[in-house]
Amino acid sequence: MVSSGDRQELSEDEGTALATRREYDEDDVRVRPGRSSRPRTRTRPQHSDAKDGFVIAVDRGRYTCVSAGAGPDDPTVTAMRARELGRKSVVVGDRVGLVGDTSGAAGALARIVRIEPRRSVLRRTAEDDASTAEGRLERVVVANADQLVIVSALADPPPRTGFIDRCLVAAYDAGIEPLLCLTKADLAGPEAVLDYYTELELRHVLIRPDSPLDELRSLLAGRISVLVGHSGVGKSTLVNRLVPEADRAVGTVSAIGRGRHTSTSAVALRLPALPDAADDPGWIVDTPGVRSFGLAHVSAESLLHGFPDLVEATVDCPANCPHTVDEIDCALTAWVADGRADPRRLASYRRLLVSRAGETDPRGEAHSRGRAE
Numbered sequence: 593m594v595s596s597g598d599r600q601e602l603s604e605d606e607g608t609a610l611a612t613r614r615e616y617d618e619d620d621v622r623v624r625p626g627r628s629s630r631p632r633t634r635t636r637p638q639h640s641d642a643k644d645g646f647v648i649a650v651d652r653g654r655y656t657c658v659s660a661g662a663g664p665d666d667p668t669v670t671a672m673r674a675r676e677l678g679r680k681s682v683v684v685g686d687r688v689g690l691v692g693d694t695s696g697a698a699g700a701l702a703r704i705v706r707i708e709p710r711r712s713v714l715r716r717t718a719e720d721d722a723s724t725a726e727g728r729l730e731r732v733v734v735a736n737a738d739q740l741v742i743v744s745a746l747a748d749p750p751p752r753t754g755f756i757d758r759c760l761v762a763a764y765d766a767g768i769e770p771l772l773c774l775t776k777a778d779l780a781g782p783e784a785v786l787d788y789y790t791e792l793e794l795r796h797v798l799i800r801p802d803s804p805l806d807e808l809r810s811l812l813a814g815r816i817s818v819l820v821g822h823s824g825v826g827k828s829t830l831v832n833r834l835v836p837e838a839d840r841a842v843g844t845v846s847a848i849g850r851g852r853h854t855s856t857s858a859v860a861l862r863l864p865a866l867p868d869a870a871d872d873p874g875w876i877v878d879t880p881g882v883r884s885f886g887l888a889h890v891s892a893e894s895l896l897h898g899f900p901d902l903v904e905a906t907v908d909c910p911a912n913c914p915h916t917v918d919e920i921d922c923a924l925t926a927w928v929a930d931g932r933a934d935p936r937r938l939a940s941y942r943r944l945l946v947s948r949a950g951e952t953d954p955r956g957e958a959h960s961r962g963r964a965e
Contacts, residue, residue, distance in 0.1 A: 639705045642689030645669060647682060647704075648860035648875075655682055655704060659694060664862055667696025674703045682707060684858045684877055685735035685816060710735045714766045714818060717886030720947040730889050734818045734858060734877045739811075740768045741876075743821030743830065747779035752822065753788050757940045758885040759820055760794075761898030765890050771811060772796040773819075775826040777803075788936060791901035799826070805833060812863060814872045823881030831878045835861045838878070892948060899941045901933050917942055 644660035648668070657669045671690055673682055682688065682704055689706030714733040740763040744751045756772065763770040772789070774782050777798040786796065797808045812834075821827045831838055838861050857880065863873040887895065896903060896915075905927035909915065915922050928938045 639689055639691055642691050642705055643694050645671070645688045645690040645694075645704075646860075647684055647686045647688060649857070650682065650684060651857065655688075657688065657690060657702075657704075658862075659690070664865075669694050669696050669702050670700065671702040671704050674705045676705065677707065680707055681732065683732045683735050684860050685737060685818075686710070687736060712737055712766050712768050714740065714762060714768060715889050716762060716882075717888040718884065719886045720888050720944070722888040722948075724888075733820070733879060734816075734860075736816060737766075737768050737818045737877065738815040739771055739817040740766075741771045741773050741812075741817050741819045743773045743775060743819055743825050743827045744785070745776045745779075745825040746774050746782060746785070747776055749822065749824055750780075751785050753785065753936070754940055754943070755822065755885060756785075756789075757898055757944070758887060760792075761887055761890060761895055761944070762885060764897040765894050768818075770794065771817070773799060773808065773830070775799045775830060776801075788934065791933065791937075799830060809834070809863070809866065812874045812876060813866065814874050816860070816875045816877065818858075818877040818879060820879050820882065820885070825881075827878070827881065831861065831876065834876060835863060887944065887948060890948075892945060895941065895944050895948065899937060901937060902927070902941060905932070914945070915942065916945055 645657035646660065647655050647657050649656040653672060655671045655673070657671055659666070659669060669690060671688075671692075674691075687708035688704045689708075690702045691705050692702040693700040694702045713735055714737055715730050716733055717730055740759060742756055742759045742763075744756060751774070760770055772785075772794050774785065774796060778800045782796070782798060789796075795811070797811065799805070799808070819827055819831065858877055860875050860877045862875055865873045892914075896906065902924060905923050906913070906915070908923035910921050913919060913922050915924055917925075924933075924938055924941075927933055928935045
């Protein structure tokens with residue numbers, strides 16, 4: 593039992609405690625931030641020790657690279673993309689900076705921390721119309737290419753100049769030099785195709801199954817060349833002849849002239865060194881066979897870059913001339929009527945304009961854009 597004297601003593605002790613207790617303010621409150629709200633530093637590592645690399649293949653988030661100056665017998669480096677790159681894509685042909693384990697040993701994994709500015713970017717879309725989902729989806733075929741090798745068969749399947757025109761537009765728009773490679777020259781002559789492009793002074797090579805590849809090799813030396821073409825035109829066979837150790841799958845062309853896709857992903861292949869040549873033999877980038885080459889990423893004005901034989905005529909066109917067939921004042925119509933350009937070239941250009949606008953092909957043919965061209 594607590595007496596009144598004890599209660600008096602407790603009351604005096606409490607008063608002393610209250611007198612010595614200090615007041616607290618917000619500076620005394622320390623709140624630990626949550627994991628998602630912790631401030632991050634803006635300082636990023638410079639990676640000055642990163643080694644230069646060249647991306648030769650991409651597969652499900654893993655990038656196969658070769659180190660700068662590496663020889664043909666040196667191991668390749670497997671790398672992943674560093675988080676600090678954000679949403680920047682890494683594609684075949686990119687020059688990158690590598691850190692981590694760049695030995696190329698089994699199980700080793702490096703990181704790509706830097707992408708060097710690209711000299712050129714070759715793009716394509718699935719559709720021509722930019723208002724469609726397929727047209728808005730751009731696919732980067734390859735970066736830093738110097739040359740676009742358009743592979744077309746002269747027979748089985750027959751050449752499609754519409755597809756070649758599309759590739760020329762994409763090449764000129766990307767600032768890449770085109771080269772026309774005509775395969776299966778043992779089955780048909782090149783006269784019709786070459787006559788169609790006679791005004792362009794387009795470089796070309798003819799390839800037969802038993803013909804040497806010296807001329808083509810000389811045009812590929814020291815360059816990064818990307819090969820594009822429809823399935824079945826002999827592109828994979830050509831790649832296997834150029835780089836025997838590539839061992840790219842070769843498909844069988846069916847009786848109706850449609851080849852199955854023989855390559856499933858783009859890959860850069862180092863060309864073998866030429867005998868008694870100290871120069872860089874170059875690289876070729878083999879791409880999957882395509883059925884179409886959409887140009888939604890190319891503006892209507894830039895489409896004309898693929899038709900340099902028509903450019904001079906547009907000087908006499910009225911301002912903002914659409915160059916379509918229903919424009920009565922378009923100077924292109926009179927230019928062709930006077931025999932200054934091939935009417936087939938003008939028809940191809942106008943088909944691209946119509947296709948890019950998402951309109952119906954004026955030819956009224958009951959087949960898709962890819963097969964028609």
